[in-house]
Amino acid sequence: MVSQPEELKSKVSSRTYIDKTQMAGLWFALPAALALLVVVAYPLLYGFYISLFETNLLNRWDFVWFKNYARIFTSADFLGTIFTTLKFTTGTVAGQFFIGLTLALLLNTKVPGRAFFRTILIVPWLFPEVVVALLWKWMFNPLYGLFNDVLLKLGVIAEPTSWLGSTETALPSVILVAIWKGYPLVMLLMLAGLQAIPQEQYESAEIDGASWWQSLWFVTLPNLRNVIMISLILNTVWWFKHFAIIWVLTQGGPITATSVISIDIYKTAFESFRFGPAAALAVVVFFIVFLISIGYQKLLGERQ
Amino acid sequence: MKQCKVLARAILILAFSLSFGLSLAQTTLRVMSSTIVESPEGEVEQAIADAFMAANPDITIEFIGTPMNDMFKVLTTNAIGGELPDIFTNTPEFVAQAADLGIAADLNEIFDEEFLSGFYPTTLEEATVDGQLLLLPWFTVPVGVLYRADWFEEAGLEGPQTWDDFVNAAQTITQDTDGDGQMDRWGFAMVGTKNGSGFFRFTHLLRSQGAWELYKDDEGNWQSDLGSEGMVNALRIYKELHDGGLVPPGVTETGYGEAVSLMASDKTAMMVTGPHTIGAILEQNPELEGNIHSVPVPMGTDRSASLGIGGFSIAETSENKEAAAEYLKFLVSTENMLEWNAVTGRMPAQIEAGDQPQISGPIYAGFVEAITIAKPMPQAAFYSQIQEVMGEAYQAVLVGGVSPEDAAAQAGEQAAAIIQDAQ
Numbered sequence: 001m002v003s004q005p006e007e008l009k010s011k012v013s014s015r016t017y018i019d020k021t022q023m024a025g026l027w028f029a030l031p032a033a034l035a036l037l038v039v040v041a042y043p044l045l046y047g048f049y050i051s052l053f054e055t056n057l058l059n060r061w062d063f064v065w066f067k068n069y070a071r072i073f074t075s076a077d078f079l080g081t082i083f084t085t086l087k088f089t090t091g092t093v094a095g096q097f098f099i100g101l102t103l104a105l106l107l108n109t110k111v112p113g114r115a116f117f118r119t120i121l122i123v124p125w126l127f128p129e130v131v132v133a134l135l136w137k138w139m140f141n142p143l144y145g146l147f148n149d150v151l152l153k154l155g156v157i158a159e160p161t162s163w164l165g166s167t168e169t170a171l172p173s174v175i176l177v178a179i180w181k182g183y184p185l186v187m188l189l190m191l192a193g194l195q196a197i198p199q200e201q202y203e204s205a206e207i208d209g210a211s212w213w214q215s216l217w218f219v220t221l222p223n224l225r226n227v228i229m230i231s232l233i234l235n236t237v238w239w240f241k242h243f244a245i246i247w248v249l250t251q252g253g254p255i256t257a258t259s260v261i262s263i264d265i266y267k268t269a270f271e272s273f274r275f276g277p278a279a280a281l282a283v284v285v286f287f288i289v290f291l292i293s294i295g296y297q298k299l300l301g302e303r304q
Numbered sequence: 305m306k307q308c309k310v311l312a313r314a315i316l317i318l319a320f321s322l323s324f325g326l327s328l329a330q331t332t333l334r335v336m337s338s339t340i341v342e343s344p345e346g347e348v349e350q351a352i353a354d355a356f357m358a359a360n361p362d363i364t365i366e367f368i369g370t371p372m373n374d375m376f377k378v379l380t381t382n383a384i385g386g387e388l389p390d391i392f393t394n395t396p397e398f399v400a401q402a403a404d405l406g407i408a409a410d411l412n413e414i415f416d417e418e419f420l421s422g423f424y425p426t427t428l429e430e431a432t433v434d435g436q437l438l439l440l441p442w443f444t445v446p447v448g449v450l451y452r453a454d455w456f457e458e459a460g461l462e463g464p465q466t467w468d469d470f471v472n473a474a475q476t477i478t479q480d481t482d483g484d485g486q487m488d489r490w491g492f493a494m495v496g497t498k499n500g501s502g503f504f505r506f507t508h509l510l511r512s513q514g515a516w517e518l519y520k521d522d523e524g525n526w527q528s529d530l531g532s533e534g535m536v537n538a539l540r541i542y543k544e545l546h547d548g549g550l551v552p553p554g555v556t557e558t559g560y561g562e563a564v565s566l567m568a569s570d571k572t573a574m575m576v577t578g579p580h581t582i583g584a585i586l587e588q589n590p591e592l593e594g595n596i597h598s599v600p601v602p603m604g605t606d607r608s609a610s611l612g613i614g615g616f617s618i619a620e621t622s623e624n625k626e627a628a629a630e631y632l633k634f635l636v637s638t639e640n641m642l643e644w645n646a647v648t649g650r651m652p653a654q655i656e657a658g659d660q661p662q663i664s665g666p667i668y669a670g671f672v673e674a675i676t677i678a679k680p681m682p683q684a685a686f687y688s689q690i691q692e693v694m695g696e697a698y699q700a701v702l703v704g705g706v707s708p709e710d711a712a713a714q715a716g717e718q719a720a721a722i723i724q725d726a727q
Contacts, residue, residue, distance in 0.1 A: 056380075056404065056405055057384045058383060058384060058405050058406060058407070059404075059405065059406045060404070141554070141557075142552070142553040142554035142557065143552060143553065143554070143571070152486075159486070159553070160486075160553045160554075161553070162553050162554035162555070162556070162557060162703075164554070164556075164557050165496075165553075165554045165555065165556040165557040165703060166703055167703055167704055167705075251497070251498060251499065252498075253497070253498045253556055253699060254498075254556040254699045254702075254703045254704070255498075255696055255699045255700050255703070255704045256696065267692070270377035270380065270381070271377065271688050271692065272686070272688055272689050272692070273380060273401060273405075273685070273688070
């Protein structure tokens with residue numbers, strides 16, 4: 001048995017050791033925390049600060065409180081833009097998920113040339129977005145484009161179609177390009193998830209007489225739940241605020257057919273030079289995306 | 305041996321000192337230019353800069369090429385980031401915004417009166433905001449109509465003087481020339497994109513109908529005619545040209561570059577544009593030399609033209625204003641202006657160069673006449689918002705199934721809201 005003074009000494013030295021250990025951890029985490037503050041927290045807070053002004057960021061700073069937010073929430077144009085953004089995001093994410101999962105399921109089998117296909121199917125993801133958009137813009141060109149040329153020769157269309165210049169086809173065309181660009185990431189995530197599923201589960205399902213569809217529904221998808229959730233959250237956030245491909249293809253046109261929220265923010269800031277309202281839009285988008293990610297987590301989060 | 309080492313060290317120190325001294329004396333002028341990235345303009349501008357540097361070895365010109373449609377966004381971003389170049393491209397459409405941002409120096413304090421008196425007064429007026437001269441005019445690109453004189457001659461047509469002439473000519477020229485059942489030649493290369501290139505061209509059609517997108521009334525208040533009968537008429541003309549199949553497919557995707565290619569590749573007969581397009585067309589298709597003529601923008605109820613000034617501003621924050629002024633003086637000298645015009649078609653803003661015989665003949669006739677009837681662009685910091693409204697209106701009529709009346713009504717309301725907000 002330890003005497004009281006020695007017990008006290010022991011407690012003090014333990015506390016000192018624990019404090020030192022904790023302090024060491026804090027010091028190691030400090031650079032990363034500072035980086036996060038500078039790169040993430042500061043821009044967010046500064047953006048919110050700008051949103052309270054009518055400003056050109058140089059020599060005019062008129063404090064307007066939450067007037068920019070009031071304008072946003074009373075504007076029919078804003079609702080229209082959000083609706084277009086939701087259509088674009090839903091179409092793109094759903095298309096990428098369907099194609100990515102299908103290809104992952106195929107690549108997870110012993111198909112001949114699997115290594116070759118795994119390499120070639122990643123290629124769209126390797127191209128910069130601007131390059132992808134320019135390539136597709138030429139393929140969509142009404143006079144010289146590949147699609148019209150082929151479709152005219154096959155007799156599918158009677159005259160050249162302006163895919164990016166028509167209010168009916170512009171958004172689906174842009175969604176198609178976005179799906180082509182983004183499906184490889186989903187495919188890779190799903191493939192990694194599939195390869196982590198124990199083979200015994202499929203064997204058990206086979207013994208129980210499960211069909212391919214039943215195996216997919218009761219074995220594969222439940223095991224992929226976390227991967228699907230991560231993939232959907234990442235993709236939804238990424239494509240909700242997407243800019244480059246849409247800007248290069250249509251610049252938000254024709255009229256406002258492809259005018260998503262990021263295009264609106266860009267035009268408000270850099271064509272109308274109204275940085276306060278643009279910052280307010282960006283803050284609103286942040287909260288929308290945050291709510292979407294919370295929604296996904298509640299819907300697809302781990303169940304006991 | 306020891307003496308050789310001492311001598312070598314002395315030579316090194318001397319060489320280092322000389323180079324350090326030279327670098328101190330060396331001035332680098334950063335020039336943000338839209339024309340340097342265009343062809344054939346870029347080659348000529350670089351050649352002029354090279355000649356200036358050869359004559360002034362203590363000054364280095366460093367170009368920052370930026371396409372015109374992106375120029376003012378990039379410039380604003382640079383201004384906010386404290387990275388303004390010494391000299392930057394400016395136009396009357398942006399000069400009010402530049403004044404609002406406080407980024408352009410007053411050139412009245414940099415250039416003397418004698419030098420400035422060598423410019424067409426109308427060009428200096430458009431470059432002045434509240435008494436401050438904020439851009440030095442370099443060239444004018446008055447807007448008119450370029451047309452294929454050879455096709456017109458074959459069809460027994462003359463350059464269109466009215467919009468009825470224009471539509472009739474477009475109808476006559478639009479043909480299936482190879483008989484394969486697909487139209488392959490159209491009357492008009494319409495720039496239907498919703499950007500500066502599209503806005504600028506529609507503005508001239510609008511003004512020819514007696515309507516102004518933005519102007520100040522007698523009491524000094526901003527007004528807009530975007531909801532007027534003139535706007536309806538302008539939209540009707542666009543709709544007639546489009547729905548009549550007189551323009552190639554994909555009109556809302558056809559920007560300036562695409563329209564130039566259509567003209568150069570024998571696809572279209574007419575284009576509303578400035579003389580600079582002649583150089584761009586001939587660069588793609590030199591065989592068209594002599595076959596491109598010009599007339600002013602067709603008349604509706606009014607004659608419409610603008611000077612289309614392009615020039616340079618010296619940044620208020622520049623520490624090399626004197627050197628910048630020297631370069632700009634060299635740039636706008638008569639000799640360089642004529643070389644610039646010969647290659648690019650852009651017309652001089654300087655009187656002495658503009659009076660030369662080179663700036664005459666059927667190629668430039670329409671543009672020379674346009675200068676005499678040109679009206680200024682509105683100087684308002686919110687002008688780009690009005691242009692955006694205009695762009696949505698004409699695209700709505702072209703591909704959105706909206707009637708000209710409804711599109712004009714909506715544009716009028718939006719313009720009124722923008723003006724009210726700004727005032």
